[in-house]
Ligand code: H2U
């Protein structure tokens with residue numbers, strides 16, 4: 001009999017249909033590699049040098065208004081541009097390219113430079129949720145835009161350019177790779193078995209309990225059975241909702257609440273402002289109903305065994321299959337108990 005807590009095995013991610021290798025015994029190995037310094041010095045509430053603080057000038061020369069809540073602007077260094085002409089290129093299906101128009105924005109969560117989701121007031125976080133929903137509707141409503149990707153890079157380790165609380169929105173004509181995989185899997189599940197893949201998955205996790213980190217009336221936060229990053233989590237509405245625009249007033253408050261809880265747990269785990277990339281996955285905005293979609297967020301944090309040792313995606317993981325050491329169950333237990 002295999003010992004699932006100790007013996008090497010692989011687990012399937014049904015959303016991407018990709019495998020992850022789980023090698024719990026490897027947690028014993030010594031680490032003499034790179035040591036991170038995640039410590040962010042105590043930041044002031046207003047930083048005259050910050051390009052996101054109210055009233056300050058951005059790199060492009062535009063000055064931010066004296067905003068007092070959330071603030072959205074078009075990214076001055078946008079990866080996607082709305083006026084990109086449609087064009088295609090194909091040589092024998094080997095050299096294939098196509099134009100990708102889109103719109104990139106930055107959303108400041110608060111005028112206060114030194115806040116994070118974990119220490120924002122719930123009522124102010126609710127305004128961020130409303131802003132996300134408004135941007136999803138506004139960008140997604142454009143004929144050009146078929147997907148709205150909302151994401152946050154938190155901490156310099158994850159490439160965030162600035163500690164000021166903010167996220168990015170990249171909206172595009174085509175589905176990003178990860179979304180396209182999840183689209184295909186959820187649509188196939190619905191066609192082949194009926195119902196929703198994620199509704200079914202959340203029901204299984206609700207019975208098993210051992211990967212659940214936190215929950216409220218509207219949302220559950222769990223370490224997915226197939227997590228790749230050591231303390232990866234998914235935040236999922238308990239109800240079948242295809243996108244953020246379908247959340248009720250109460251559920252928007254509950255989303256703010258669960259995000260605050262999850263990020264506060266992360267911060268408590270290693271006593272640092274925990275770095276991560278997080279983002280929404282939801283219904284494409286191509287005009288179709290997409291009943292197969294179940295809104296969710298992924299938190300993908302790099303830290304492994306302390307504030308100073310991170311997981312690297314290298315070697316076997318780049319060339320073969322992603323691999324993890326601590327089991328999702330033990331990661332969930334630690335997050336639950338912190
Ligand atoms: P990140 O911290 O996740 O890198 O997001 C910051 C974004 O802000 C980044 O995409 C943009 C960068 O292009 N930016 C501006 O639009 N204007 C500026 O003055 C500086 C940064």
Ligand code: ZN
Nearest residue numbers: 050053113164
């Ligand atoms: Zn700032």
